[in-house]
Amino acid sequence: MFVNLDDVPVIKEIDLQAVPKQSKQRFWLHITSDGIGTPLYIPVIIIRGKSDHHIVGITAVVHGNELNGISVVQKLVKNIDPKKLTGTIICVPVSNVPAFLRQQRDFSNGVDLNRIMPGDQWGNESDVYAYRLISKVINEFDYLIDLHTASFGNINSFYVRANMNLPEIVQLAWLQNAQIIVHKESFGTLRYAAERLGIHAITVEIGNPNRFEKQVISNAYDGIINTLICLNMLDGAIHHPEEPAIECESSYWIHTDRGGLLEVFPKLTDFVEKGEVIAQISNIFGDVLETYEAPESGIVVGKRTHPVNPTGGRILHLGLPVT
Ligand SMILES: [Zn+2]
Numbered sequence: 001m002f003v004n005l006d007d008v009p010v011i012k013e014i015d016l017q018a019v020p021k022q023s024k025q026r027f028w029l030h031i032t033s034d035g036i037g038t039p040l041y042i043p044v045i046i047i048r049g050k051s052d053h054h055i056v057g058i059t060a061v062v063h064g065n066e067l068n069g070i071s072v073v074q075k076l077v078k079n080i081d082p083k084k085l086t087g088t089i090i091c092v093p094v095s096n097v098p099a100f101l102r103q104q105r106d107f108s109n110g111v112d113l114n115r116i117m118p119g120d121q122w123g124n125e126s127d128v129y130a131y132r133l134i135s136k137v138i139n140e141f142d143y144l145i146d147l148h149t150a151s152f153g154n155i156n157s158f159y160v161r162a163n164m165n166l167p168e169i170v171q172l173a174w175l176q177n178a179q180i181i182v183h184k185e186s187f188g189t190l191r192y193a194a195e196r197l198g199i200h201a202i203t204v205e206i207g208n209p210n211r212f213e214k215q216v217i218s219n220a221y222d223g224i225i226n227t228l229i230c231l232n233m234l235d236g237a238i239h240h241p242e243e244p245a246i247e248c249e250s251s252y253w254i255h256t257d258r259g260g261l262l263e264v265f266p267k268l269t270d271f272v273e274k275g276e277v278i279a280q281i282s283n284i285f286g287d288v289l290e291t292y293e294a295p296e297s298g299i300v301v302g303k304r305t306h307p308v309n310p311t312g313g314r315i316l317h318l319g320l321p322v323t
Pocket of ligand 1: 062063066114148149
């Protein structure tokens, strides 16, 4: 049966041939249902160009409170003229609908959807949701740009996570004009699962959760336009950044070993030297209990801003630049 929600058709699978060339179409994709049997729909927008070529997928909100990607998708859908496009763009402005509705990072059963990809057809509710997201939507793509932000209580630079051992991915990563590129394989993520399907995939970290931030939205948009130009899907000149990205061969979070109020000193994208004091912890009476030093020299990819710090809390995401 075919129903319409606000005149947007409901589909169970993506059928690209049903979308006329040189058109933009919106869909509600029925992915799973809740306990009373009401369907859960994922919004999907397909922009089909004048001829078939690559299929580029843009996904946002795999973590339910990471919202900047929604605006990036809306900007793309508004600005791209399908008559001037070669190939197809498939946009998913909200990938993790149950988490988005709860205004939280994780799926409705408390699971991080971006740690269990590609899911399991016969698993629990988050496993099935992940499996169907991959099999019904992501599987259609040749390229994937997955848009994220920092998690609650942390801030991020504008950076790309990518498997820099793969040449096509190296090019994709550099096209985003990010401040930092971090090499990561990241088992269990949407990006990793897409790579296993032969899809060229990167993750772009754009700003902070629970808000729309104009500047990073615009930066991420420019990176996607660069990508479309480079893939011969749009005409135009590739926009190069004022400062090239700092490429890191690895990165990791530095954690605390005691609880208290945390203050982290360096700013995003600062270079820190091995041994430099990067943070301190005070007790609730204001006495400094401990200072922390950078274990090696590197660049600040992200940092904790929330001062309440249990033992083992995050301090700083340190990137180790390629030498
Ligand atoms: Zn995320």
